[in-house]
Amino acid sequence: MDHDLIVVADWSAAAQPTPAKPSKDAIWVCADRRGAQEVRYFRTRHAAWGWIDALLDEGLRTLLGFDFAFGWPAGFAERLTGRAEALAVWDHLAARIEDAPDNSNDRFAVAAALNARFPGTGPFWGAPRPLEGLPQRDLRDGHGLPERRLVEAHAPSATPVWQLAYAGAVGSQALMGTAALARLRARRAVTVWPQETGFAVPDARVTVAEIYPSLFPPAPHAIRDAGQVMATAAALRAAPDTWFTEPRQVASEAVAREEGWILGVLPPSSCLALPAGRDWTPVAEVLADLRAGAAPATGSETVGLLDAAGRVLAGPVAARRANPPHPNSAVDGWGFAHATLAPGPIPVQPGRAAAGRPFEGAVAPGRALRILTGAALPEGVDTVALQEDATEAEGHLVLRGVPKRGANTRPAGEDVAAGDAVLPGGAVLRPQDLALAAAAGHGALEVRERLRVGVLSTGDEVTPPGADHGTADANRPMLLAMLAAWGLAPVDLGHVPDDPDALAAALTGGLPAILTTGGASDGDEDHLSRLMRARGTVRTWRVALKPGRPLMLADWGGTRVFGLPGNPVAAFTCAAWFARPALRAMAGAGWAEPRPLHVPAAFAKRRKPGRTELLRARLDARGRAEVFASEGSGRTSGLSWARGLVHLPPEGGDVGPGDLVDYVPFAELGL
Structure with missing residues (x-):
């Protein structure tokens, strides 16, 4: 790239200065002047900006790269600002994020405020401490935004921008960094690629671009972060200008404005690790096709809570009663009406209140009643004193100190109020969900019937487990156990030889889905693939996956067929990666892909x-x-x-x- 100066920054969102001794996970900046490199470590963003500003003062034609996302997944910018433009979000953040010279900042509070602009929970998550509106863990639901940008489908190991904390998080850097870049644009003439240029070669004196140092092996340096910015600067120096333009093969100008792109992430080249002369379906396309066709395929039934573990809720569940149903005591102690106490010893009223054995009648004003943990508060009691803070003698109670009104009590509905939504439809019921359902007044729940899924092994060479000849049928017991672990109803269809009529008969049983192993490639004895092409409907064949290229997804009448490879490792990975999310959706539990x-x-x-x-x-x-x-x-x-x-x-x-x-x-x- 024909730039006099290339500056590459590995950024940080730290809330305090990083160690005085140069260290990893901090700010490193490399300045490359026509191949002559200088790399520096900075403890604060304020100090790093000082050096970068000084470099820009030199007036050279400069490419300035930062390793944080310049945009967010589709829909975020427009719903937040009314404009489908990442730069509108930059300005929004610049007006709200405070970033002090000592690195202290309010990014988590700002993220919580952003979440409040969207329905459900999220999209941002990852707070190091409890903060209203920002989940500490990934408990997001219903915010309505995609998880990733388009470029992240083409970049190895790219992490979604919604995660703000914990290992691998990049979202905080994006919030802090884009706010700072917005302020840079306010004081200097800089052009942002591709948000302002589209996928064209920029001709500005200073161009700012998103980079991803993990694309390149690090240069030799004691600290990997330093080696990465050095290697990235060298790669950009040697790169052709087509790096700016090639993304338009897979991305639109609208993507450029809203989501942005990583400079150096290019469409797949023609030098592929796949046999030539055939069409191979990318994994992402297979998953998208499965998701589009995976509708619930089961009815519902009512089961008692003792039989509901692992079942899928047929619909949302609301509380039938409050939990707790009555105001109650949180401790063992003494209950009284706070406003009625007179100075001095308190007369003790005969009797007591215990959990499940409420006190009959009312506690007289100015008197105290023995009360135990979980007991409903009798009439005339609004406060409970800890038993260790009180002494009883001769029918009177002496308190070490009068607690504040309402102390050591729990109001009715403190956990759940009657009518509150407690469990969403499609939830796979866990032990803790059953506890909540019981506490909310339910003894039975309406759940989906278990999805029946068949498992069929094929091939003349396959022999039953335990046989002393042939190829042991390792796939069938493995797949049946996998289906059971997923809460489905496995159906053992046994084994058929390499006989198309026997295979067709085994498939024709009216099951919603069947997993087969073997016969899905294009060899002389691959009867499944020929049978499906002749009498079924092939949806996908030959997937760009290792292991698992001979994977066939097909429909046989009303049955979804997952034609898995015959080798056990490939059968396992294809079942876990493709069949599980589709079968889960067919079972009514919704689509869910694994989170790495x-x-x-x-x-x-x-x-x-x-x-x-x-x-x-x-x-x-x-x-x-x-x-x-x-x-x-x-x-x-x-x-x-x-x-x-x-x-x-x-x-x-x-x-x-x-x-x-x-x-x-x-x-x-x-x-």
Whole structure:
């Protein structure tokens, strides 16, 4: 790129100065003057802006890159500001975010105020301490916005901008950084790519662009963050101007204005890690097609709470009664009417109130009654003194100090009021949900009938588990157990040989869905694929996934068929990645894709672009993702060894030790 000066900044949203000694997870800035690099560490954003301003004062043609998102997913800007433009959000934030010279700032309060502008809960989440309107954990629901920008489908390991705190979070940097860039635009002539230029080569003296240092292997440096900004600056220096223009192959000018783009993220090249001469369907397209066609396919029934665990609620549940139903005591102690007490010892009224054994009658003014935890407050009691703060002698009570009115009591409906919504329709009932339903007055719930899903193994070579010949049918017991773990009703359809008539008969049973294994490719004995093309409806065939390319999604009459590969590893990953979210939606529980953790890699891997990869993995003692020694899809031992999957996106790019990767624990896959 023909710029005299390229400045690359690795930003931070820290709320206090970072350590005096140069460290990671802080601000690093590299200035590249025609290949001569200078890299600096800054403890505060104020100090970093001072140096960047001095660089811009030199009057050189400058490309200034920052590693935070310049935009948000589609719909956010327009619903917040009335304009589908990221720069309108920049100005909105600049008017509200306070960023002091010592790094103290109010970004979480601003994010909570932004959330209040949207329905439901969210879209922002991740508060390090309780804050009204900003969930600490990802409990978002109903805010109506996409999770990711378009560019993040093309960038490896990109994290959604909604997360503000905890490992891998980038949302805070975007809030703080774009507010600061808005102030920069107010005092200097700068042009923002692509929000102001579209996907064209900018001709401004100073161009500001979003960058992503993880795209490039870091340069040698004791601190990785410094090496990354150095490598990014060098990559931009060597890059052609087509880096500005190539994104228009997959993104519109409207995307440029609203969501923005990462400079250096390009459409997939023609050098793909897939066999040539065939059409391969990207994983994202397969999931989108499944989601569009996955409507609830079950009726409903009423079951008692003792049988409701793991079932899917057929509709929302409201409280039939308040919890607690009556005002009650929060402690063991003595109850009285606060306003009626006279100075000195308090006469004790005979009797007591206990949970389940209420006091009959009223407590006289100026008197105290023995009361135990959970007991309904009798008439004439509005305050309870702790038993350890009181002494009873000769029918009188002496208090160490009179508590304030209402102390140690709980009002009726403190937890839930009658009529409150307590559980949403489509919820998969957990033990804690059953407790809430019971507390809200329910003894039974209307739930979806369990979705019946068949499992069928195919192939002449397949033999029953335990046989001493042939290929053991490892897939059928595995898939039946997976369906049971997902709360579905597995139906064992057994095994059929390589016989198209026998296969057709096994498929024709009226089940809503069937998982088959084997026969989904295009070999001489791949009868499933030929049968579906001849007599069924093929929706997807050949997916750009490793392992799992021979994956067929088809319809056989009214049955959704998931034609899984025959190798157990590929069958497992395809079932978990594709069948689970679709079957979950068909069962009435809604669509849900796994949420990855962003962890350092403990492995190295060279990759070409073109297909998604799912590697068997687990976390080591240092929290890094290590992968199984072999990628062979017949190595079933790797499934037992693993505790999750590393998800590598189709854009390719080499992975080295320490690089952040997406790790999906099996728990996120319902296993």
